[in-house]
Amino acid sequence: MSERLDVKKTYKLVVKGAFPRSESGRSYEVRSASGDFFANAAQASRKDLREAVLAARGAQATWWKATAYNRGQVLYRWAEMAESRSSELAEHVQLAEGLKKREAQASVARAIDRLVWYAGWTDKVTQVLGGANPVAGPFFNFSLPVPSGVIGVVAPTRSSLEGFVDVVAAPMCAGNAVVALASETRPTPAIILAECSVTSDLPGGVLNVLTGHLAELAPHLASHEDVDGLDLTGAGELGDELARLGAASIKRVYRERGDGEENPLRRLRTFVETTTVWHTIGQ
Amino acid sequence: MTDDALRSDLGGLDYDPAPESAALARLRPSYGLFVDGEFTAPEAHQQFASINPATEETLATVAQASSLDVDAAVASARRAYDKVWRKTSGAERAKYLYRIARLIQERARELAVVETLDNGKPIRETRDIDVPLAAAYFFYYAGWADKLDYAGFGPNPAPVGVAGQIIPWNFPLLMAAWKLAPALAAGNTCVLKPAETTPLSALALAEILQQAGLPEGVVNIVTGDGDVGAALVAHPGVDKIAFTGSTEVGRLIQERLAGRSTRLTLELGGKGANIVFDDAPIDEVIEGIIDGIFFNQGHVCCAGSRLLVQESVADEVLRRLLRRVDQLRVGDPMDKNTDVGAINSAAQLARITELTDAGEREGAVRYQAACALPSKGYWFAPTVFADVAQSHRIAREEIFGPVLSVLTFRTPEEAVAKANNSNYGLACGVWSEKGSRTLWVAQRLRAGVIWANTYNKFDPSSPFGGVRESGFGREGGRHGLEAYLNV
Numbered sequence: 001m002s003e004r005l006d007v008k009k010t011y012k013l014v015v016k017g018a019f020p021r022s023e024s025g026r027s028y029e030v031r032s033a034s035g036d037f038f039a040n041a042a043q044a045s046r047k048d049l050r051e052a053v054l055a056a057r058g059a060q061a062t063w064w065k066a067t068a069y070n071r072g073q074v075l076y077r078w079a080e081m082a083e084s085r086s087s088e089l090a091e092h093v094q095l096a097e098g099l100k101k102r103e104a105q106a107s108v109a110r111a112i113d114r115l116v117w118y119a120g121w122t123d124k125v126t127q128v129l130g131g132a133n134p135v136a137g138p139f140f141n142f143s144l145p146v147p148s149g150v151i152g153v154v155a156p157t158r159s160s161l162e163g164f165v166d167v168v169a170a171p172m173c174a175g176n177a178v179v180a181l182a183s184e185t186r187p188t189p190a191i192i193l194a195e196c197s198v199t200s201d202l203p204g205g206v207l208n209v210l211t212g213h214l215a216e217l218a219p220h221l222a223s224h225e226d227v228d229g230l231d232l233t234g235a236g237e238l239g240d241e242l243a244r245l246g247a248a249s250i251k252r253v254y255r256e257r258g259d260g261e262e263n264p265l266r267r268l269r270t271f272v273e274t275t276t277v278w279h280t281i282g283q
Numbered sequence: 284m285t286d287d288a289l290r291s292d293l294g295g296l297d298y299d300p301a302p303e304s305a306a307l308a309r310l311r312p313s314y315g316l317f318v319d320g321e322f323t324a325p326e327a328h329q330q331f332a333s334i335n336p337a338t339e340e341t342l343a344t345v346a347q348a349s350s351l352d353v354d355a356a357v358a359s360a361r362r363a364y365d366k367v368w369r370k371t372s373g374a375e376r377a378k379y380l381y382r383i384a385r386l387i388q389e390r391a392r393e394l395a396v397v398e399t400l401d402n403g404k405p406i407r408e409t410r411d412i413d414v415p416l417a418a419a420y421f422f423y424y425a426g427w428a429d430k431l432d433y434a435g436f437g438p439n440p441a442p443v444g445v446a447g448q449i450i451p452w453n454f455p456l457l458m459a460a461w462k463l464a465p466a467l468a469a470g471n472t473c474v475l476k477p478a479e480t481t482p483l484s485a486l487a488l489a490e491i492l493q494q495a496g497l498p499e500g501v502v503n504i505v506t507g508d509g510d511v512g513a514a515l516v517a518h519p520g521v522d523k524i525a526f527t528g529s530t531e532v533g534r535l536i537q538e539r540l541a542g543r544s545t546r547l548t549l550e551l552g553g554k555g556a557n558i559v560f561d562d563a564p565i566d567e568v569i570e571g572i573i574d575g576i577f578f579n580q581g582h583v584c585c586a587g588s589r590l591l592v593q594e595s596v597a598d599e600v601l602r603r604l605l606r607r608v609d610q611l612r613v614g615d616p617m618d619k620n621t622d623v624g625a626i627n628s629a630a631q632l633a634r635i636t637e638l639t640d641a642g643e644r645e646g647a648v649r650y651q652a653a654c655a656l657p658s659k660g661y662w663f664a665p666t667v668f669a670d671v672a673q674s675h676r677i678a679r680e681e682i683f684g685p686v687l688s689v690l691t692f693r694t695p696e697e698a699v700a701k702a703n704n705s706n707y708g709l710a711c712g713v714w715s716e717k718g719s720r721t722l723w724v725a726q727r728l729r730a731g732v733i734w735a736n737t738y739n740k741f742d743p744s745s746p747f748g749g750v751r752e753s754g755f756g757r758e759g760g761r762h763g764l765e766a767y768l769n770v
Binding site for chain 1 (some may be wrong): 306361419435437533537538541542543549552707721722725728730732733734735737740745746747748750751752754755757760761762770
């Protein structure tokens with residue numbers, strides 16, 4: 001009996017709900033934790049990045065216009081789709097991070113559970129972060145959390161799937177659209193998870209994932225005028241410079257503090273704006 | 284320039300002068316810095332004059348803090364944090380803040396006079412708004428000090444540490460209250476840097492802190508120019524910077540702190556749109572437009588400086604607005620009948636003049652109130668520009684003066700698009716009798732504060748702050764605690 005030859009997959013970008021190669025035509029080698037070649041990933045260019053920001057800006061309005069209930073169902077659907085590909089995800093996490101099979105499976109399980117956790121937040125954020133304010137006058141005054149807009153994410157390498165879920169799902173559940181740079185050396189778990197999002201009724205462009213060289217792409221993301229916030233969790237030593245670039249347009253910036261346990265809601269709060277409405281009361 | 288036919292017949296009537304007494308201010312001839320619970324000797328520092336912008340007379344001289352002085356203030360705040368304040372229970376912190384609120388109320392008339400003399404804003408505003416609200420912020424945050432567990436940031440939230448707080452000249456005492464009250468309630472100690480042109484009310488507040496018996500070093504006040512603020516931002520002993528001021532300076536501060544663990548909140552500029560639909564009650568609208576732009580001489584970051592009027596009522600609104608502008612009483616800020624006082628400084632007057640000249644050059648039509656202006660001091664007559672295009676500088680840049688730019692729109696979609704066509708996003712107004720439309724518009728405006736059928740209202744329980752290049756973080760309400768907690 002002859003052994004069947006595998007059909008290998010090409011790993012592409014995820015932009016506006018589609019899977020383009022880089023417009024530059026470039027790719028780079030992705031190696032496993034043990035150093036073996038296992039895939040070529042698209043090496044995104046500055047132009048790909050600009051397209052992704054454009055797609056995110058357009059999709060954000062659609063995403064925020066949807067009901068919170070609907071956004072929750074879409075994110076939950078994303079978790080369902082990820083669960084159905086959990087063995088594939090585990091293989092990639094195992095290869096990328098050099099884990100034992102059981103450890104990789106546990107990591108994927110935690111990542112999917114985390115996605116379910118975020119799915120439940122979409123229709124809780126308003127009540128938990130907003131409220132009515134008892135002003136001294138004839139006004140009905142209320143504060144509503146609204147999304148910052150388009151969030152640029154530098155995803156961590158340390159945790160190629162679990163970490164990716166946190167950096168993209170936190171802003172998304174609050175109504176933001178995301179342009180994420182996947183881990184440069186461990187991009188495939190993020191790409192597979194993003195593929196799952198495309199089959200989850202997520203409006204194209206709400207989550208865009210680029211692969212490529214961090215040092216080439218991240219400065220353009222951080223200085224892009226139409227990006228409202230930055231999550232620099234995976235930026236490493238580039239972080240300070242990226243934060244400085246973001247200051248030019250007063251971006252909201254999330255960085256891990258490294259001084260103990262992170263408050264799980266701080267990331268979400270960073271990319272939420274509080275809008276306070278005063279309405280007169282009268283006859 | 285103004286059409287005489289538009290002027291009210293009431294123009295011939297006038298009020299008698301009703302001046303408040305400047306002697307109530309009880310100012311000292313010169314001030315040191317407030318560090319470690321004491322005023323330093325004035326002669327230990329280089330002194331600069333704080334002048335009355337309505338008369339150009341010197342009110343007092345004030346210390347220019349050196350970087351060594353900033354070091355001493357930060358060290359004092361650190362000692363107070365480690366040795367006293369972090370060990371003081373929330374309930375005790377609350378009582379200090381309640382005391383401060385009461386002392387502000389007791390000395391309200393004096394503080395209003397100090398503020399009006401130093402800033403140039405009308406005594407009617409300092410008496411009715413600045414000072415009572417300053418007391419209200421302390422009173423409000425006092426109550427939070429022992430209830431932080433219930434503020435929604437998890438159990439037992441820790442303070443950040445030493446907060447450096449840099450405040451502007453437009454609401455000097457009120458901004459000090461906005462900064463100090465939540466910081467102290469949350470358990471932080473503070474180094475406050477008042478604006479160069481308006482330091483006196485903060486120094487009067489320092490006396491109140493002494494009277495309240497606030498432990499030494501819990502609040503330190505360093506006066507001087509922008510170098511003092513820069514030294515505070517650069518200081519490694521500061522855990523948090525809270526800045527209110529221009530977007531230009533805010534950007535610099537954010538850049539400087541980019542590689543550091545120092546927390547930051549920014550409350551920056553604005554170019555607020557005040558949107559008037561054709562069904563809005565026009566008398567209230569006119570008063571709202573006036574309050575939106577001429578309150579505090581337009582030295583307000585959230586001022587309604589872009590009026591967006593629905594085309595069908597634009598002519599009538601403009602006609603009645605100009606008639607109302609001519610009724611504004613411009614002049615002596617100490618007069619209880621004055622509506623519009625002095626521009627805060629020669630530098631600010633120059634900026635307003637430059638931008639309004641650009642407005643004319645770019646083709647907008649200028650109307651200026653035909654009021655007599657005093658010969659001494661810094662003054663700018665209330666001004667309205669019609670036929671303004673979105674590309675004009677006066678529609679894009681923050682003027683921070685009594686200057687209104689009028690634009691028109693046809694549909695709600697167009698109003699929202701024009702309102703959001705700005706890098707700023709601090710505040711907007713919406714005027715309409717139709718609640719569903721008001722909320723539809725409010726949902727789409729990118730702004731931190733939206734006033735529906737009112738404008739320029741403030742309250743300690745109501746979060747205030749911007750989106751986009753108007754900054755981040757909120758002051759006021761439960762939300763205002765976040766900036767001063769390690770959460």
